[in-house]
Each structure stands twice: as C-alpha cells, then as structure tokens.
Amino acid sequence: MEEGPGYFQFDDIIEQLPGVYHAFALSTLGLVERLRESVDLRKATLVDICAGTGRCALTIAPAARHVYAVELQRGPSLFAHEQMKALGIGNLTYLRGDANRLPLRDRSVDHAVGMWGVVDSEEAERVVRPGGQVFLGGCAPGNMVGELSGMIGSLYGIPDDSPMADLFFGDSDQDHGVDEKGYHWNDFDYVADYGTPEEAARLLGRIYGPQVGHHLEEQNMSTVLWRLRLSSRSISA
Numbered sequence: 001m002e003e004g005p006g007y008f009q010f011d012d013i014i015e016q017l018p019g020v021y022h023a024f025a026l027s028t029l030g031l032v033e034r035l036r037e038s039v040d041l042r043k044a045t046l047v048d049i050c051a052g053t054g055r056c057a058l059t060i061a062p063a064a065r066h067v068y069a070v071e072l073q074r075g076p077s078l079f080a081h082e083q084m085k086a087l088g089i090g091n092l093t094y095l096r097g098d099a100n101r102l103p104l105r106d107r108s109v110d111h112a113v114g115m116w117g118v119v120d121s122e123e124a125e126r127v128v129r130p131g132g133q134v135f136l137g138g139c140a141p142g143n144m145v146g147e148l149s150g151m152i153g154s155l156y157g158i159p160d161d162s163p164m165a166d167l168f169f170g171d172s173d174q175d176h177g178v179d180e181k182g183y184h185w186n187d188f189d190y191v192a193d194y195g196t197p198e199e200a201a202r203l204l205g206r207i208y209g210p211q212v213g214h215h216l217e218e219q220n221m222s223t224v225l226w227r228l229r230l231s232s233r234s235i236s237a
C-alpha cells in the first residue's frame, strides 16, 4: 500500500501532493481554452473558485487585469505561490477561503470561474457584476476520468444506482443545452497529453490506483481523451 493520501481522495492528494495534481490537471487547460474563446478577459477582474494549484488562475491571469483565487487548503495555495514566482505573475491574489462564503463583496468582479470544484453557484453569482458571467467547468456524463471512466468505474465497482454512476457510465446524445439553474452548457473533446506512457501511468496511477497506471503502460497510452463540459450563465441587473 502506497503511503500518503488514498486513491480518488482529491482534496487530500491536492493538499499533500500538489505537484502530482498539477501535472495531472491538464483537462482544466482544455476548459480554460474554451472559456477564452467565449469571453474577452482583457481589463476583466475574475475570481477563480476552488482554485487548487492554479491550473486555471495561472493560465488566465496573464490575459486579465486581476484574478482572485479562492482556495480552502494550504498545500495547493503554497504550490501556486511558487508557480506565480517562477512565471513572474503579479496580478493573481490567492485568498484562503471557502467557496460557500466567498471573501469578496457583492458585484465586485467581472466574472467568476470554477473548474472541477464544488462551487455554490448562487454564491458565485453574488460576487459578479451585472453583465458578467459565471463559468463552471467539469466533465460531460461518463467522463469523470475521460475515456478511462467506464474501465475505472467497473474496477472500483461503482454501483449503477450510485450518485457517481452518471459520471463514470453516463452518456449524452446532445452537445449543448440549458440546465435547471439556467446555465448554458457545451460539451467538447479535449486530449490531455502527458508526454509519455510512463508519465501518464505515474500520475493517473498515483491518483486512481496502480491498476490504472498498469493499464496505461500496457496500452502504451500517453494521452487521455476527455469530453469536457463548460457551463455559463450571464448575470443580469
């Protein structure tokens, strides 16, 4: 048994092994790429909610006026600070705070973003100025771990009636729609390229368990295909 956080324990993995999480989290770059196609970030002040190691915040900061990153845990916040220094980013402020009580005033930012986080959408909407947008990113049904989702769901025996089942085994015949909270969503494909099968196996093996790592090496896979979902809602006056 490997020392440290357990498999799938994302909040523990990101706290104790932020470098592993950061190298793994390439799907967030796919979500950010799509976000930047749909909104002009120049002159915009944003908040990145559940910012983690900064995959999103560090990527959008150079294109924006200012980014506030709200993150509960210390490990990923320290990691992000190191990245900010290394990349020379001076317009990103990490705030240790809770997504359910954002440390920001009402209507104080142009846009709010939350990638792969448990975001309270009403709280996100509270801090956005009228005319701005809230963007929430994650996966399409059946894509919790991209193309590996079905295999990993079966490996871990996720029951069909589990609340997680849709994330592992779900399917969708549409690529866009509007959800019950009025968020417009779009699904799209993104290939996360980990460089080599060994690196893909190291990262996903640490996060999802050694059998997943062995599978990637056996299949000689250095990439993982994800179907991602970006949702957005405009904030009116």
Ligand SMILES: C[S@@+](CC[C@H](N)C(=O)[O-])C[C@H]1O[C@@H](n2cnc3c(N)ncnc32)[C@H](O)[C@@H]1O
Pocket (backbone or CB within 6 Å): 010, 011, 014, 025, 028, 049, 050, 051, 052, 053, 054, 055, 056, 070, 071, 072, 073, 076, 097, 098, 099, 100, 114, 115, 116, 117, 118
């Ligand atoms: C799966 S990570 C996503 C990180 C980043 N957004 C990305 O796409 O790479 C979720 C992050 O949310 C943080 N988190 C969990 N609960 C939180 C809360 N209530 N308030 C703020 N951050 C929280 C965790 O510490 C973790 O860093």
